[in-house]
Amino acid sequence: MAKKRKAGKASRSTKRASSILTPDALAFMERYLNNPSPTGFETEGQKLWLDYIRPYVDSYLVDPYGTVVGVINPEAKYKVVIEAHADEISWFVHYITKEGFIYVRRNGGSDHMIAPSKRVNIYTEKGIVKAVFGWPAIHVRTGKNDPVPSTDNIFLDCGCGSKEEVEKLGVHVGCVVTFEDEFMVLNGKHFTGRALDNRMGGFMIAQVARLLNEEKAKLPFGLYITNSVQEEVGLRGAEMIVERIRPDVAIVTDVTHDTQTPMMSKVQSGDIACGKGPVLSYAPAVHNNVLKHIIGTATAQGIPFQRLAASRATGTDTDAFAYGAAGVPSALISLPLRYMHTTVETVHRDDVENVIRLIHASVKALKAGQDMRYFK
Ligand SMILES: [Zn+2]
Numbered sequence: 237m238a239k240k241r242k243a244g245k246a247s248r249s250t251k252r253a254s255s256i257l258t259p260d261a262l263a264f265m266e267r268y269l270n271n272p273s274p275t276g277f278e279t280e281g282q283k284l285w286l287d288y289i290r291p292y293v294d295s296y297l298v299d300p301y302g303t304v305v306g307v308i309n310p311e312a313k314y315k316v317v318i319e320a321h322a323d324e325i326s327w328f329v330h331y332i333t334k335e336g337f338i339y340v341r342r343n344g345g346s347d348h349m350i351a352p353s354k355r356v357n358i359y360t361e362k363g364i365v366k367a368v369f370g371w372p373a374i375h376v377r378t379g380k381n382d383p384v385p386s387t388d389n390i391f392l393d394c395g396c397g398s399k400e401e402v403e404k405l406g407v408h409v410g411c412v413v414t415f416e417d418e419f420m421v422l423n424g425k426h427f428t429g430r431a432l433d434n435r436m437g438g439f440m441i442a443q444v445a446r447l448l449n450e451e452k453a454k455l456p457f458g459l460y461i462t463n464s465v466q467e468e469v470g471l472r473g474a475e476m477i478v479e480r481i482r483p484d485v486a487i488v489t490d491v492t493h494d495t496q497t498p499m500m501s502k503v504q505s506g507d508i509a510c511g512k513g514p515v516l517s518y519a520p521a522v523h524n525n526v527l528k529h530i531i532g533t534a535t536a537q538g539i540p541f542q543r544l545a546a547s548r549a550t551g552t553d554t555d556a557f558a559y560g561a562a563g564v565p566s567a568l569i570s571l572p573l574r575y576m577h578t579t580v581e582t583v584h585r586d587d588v589e590n591v592i593r594l595i596h597a598s599v600k601a602l603k604a605g606q607d608m609r610y611f612k
Contacts, residue, residue: 237434237490237552237576238469238470239345239551239577256589257585257588264288268288268435268438268439269417269430269432269435269436270429272326272357272431273323273324274323274343275465275467275469276412276465277359278465279302281438286306289442289445291449292306292445292446293306293445294310299477299480301465301476302465303322303476304463306445307459307460307461308448309457311458312458312604314456314484314605315458315460315483315484315485316483316485316486317481318459318461318488318595319441319464319474320434320437320463321438321467321468322435323465323466323469324435325344326412326413326414327342327346327412328342328412328413329358329407332399332402332409334398336397337370337391338358338391338394339390339392340390340392340413342387348390351369351390352369353369356368356392357414357416358412359412359414360411361406362406363406365394366395368393369391370391414430415430416579425511425586426584426585427585428582429579429581430580432573432581433490433573434467434489434491436491436583437490439588440591440592441461441462441463441595444595447592447596448600453600456604457484457602459599462481464553467553471553471555474553478556478560481561483557484608485564485565485566486558486565486567487526487599488553488554488569489595490568492508492515492570492571493506493573493574494509494572494574495509506544506545508572510572511572513542513590514540514571514594515571516531516541516544516568517545517546517554517567519547519549519550521550522550522554522568526566526567526608527567529567529602530594537593537597539594540590550568554566554568565608569595571587571591
């Protein structure tokens with residue numbers, strides 16, 4: 237989810253068996269999550285994702301900026317998109333001091349508050365360079381006028397004593413930086429790690445492709461399983477791909493805030509809980525007939541869901557689909573998530589499964605040529 241303007245082994249440490257989250261699926265999930273995919277530099281993650289879905293689709297396309305679309309029934313006239321975004325927030329190397337410290341710039345909504353004492357990977361042509369966000373010790377802070385982390389004062393230390401030494405490692409202005417991987421499972425039922433926003437989405441739409449393939453479903457329309465780049469900097473990948481596909485319907489998935497943890501406000505962000513099911517948003521960009529279709533499907537299938545009202549935009553690729561290509565009837569199915577844009581983003585595995593089930597069932601219940609207009 238874009239910030240609006242204004243390693244444990246999952247397959248081993250997860251106890252419960254599940255019809256959708258098979259050991260193979262969980263192994264792919266962990267591999268996909270542990271692969272960095274910074275905004276603008278998503279290629280390796282996209283290749284990994286494409287390799288996984290290729291057996292489940294008839295064809296695929298890759299657009300110039302790296303959005304990947306797996307297509308089932310490419311000849312069909314009526315086109316349905318299911319979509320997630322592939323990119324993750326990160327930092328850019330911005331300024332290297334003569335003493336060898338590195339200042340950074342945000343690439344997406346990276347959180348400066350959590351940066352001090354984090355370990356990072358700097359991606360260079362010579363490979364990964366390790367570094368840490370340093371911070372003055374508690375002993376030397378007075379309590380009065382203590383520094384508060386901001387992009388003006390957080391800095392990286394990669395163990396070098398000069399700018400020349402930093403450059404020798406291959407680090408230059410524009411190198412991209414992510415926090416280290418820390419995927420794990422909490423209490424057998426929560427997946428925790430970096431950038432579940434929104435690679436969990438890429439994982440979930442890939443599972444829909446797998447399920448359709450395994451059950452040999454014959455869809456009467458074209459299904460475009462779309463993993464867009466550059467969501468975190470303003471829904472850019474979706475803005476591009478909606479024009480290329482020009483779909484008739486789009487179902488987007490992303491994460492949304494769980495509001496049950498300390499210091500979250502239900503007044504501000506609604507009453508949403510991990511474990512209580514997919515979240516369906518109401519917003520002008522969300523097409524009421526597509527939403528009705530999804531709610532009808534959830535009810536028929538007994539899939540639990542929660543409701544959320546968005547003010548103006550949803551802040552997800554739904555907006556780009558809705559307002560692109562002369563208007564695409566679109567809806568949003570969100571995965572509740574705790575601690576968004578930190579390294580410990582946390583979701584409930586039941587929700588992951590239910591989002592997959594809901595997208596899968598909603599797609600199967602669509603008819604070719606289904607006219608979503610409010611009236612004629
Ligand atoms: Zn996000």
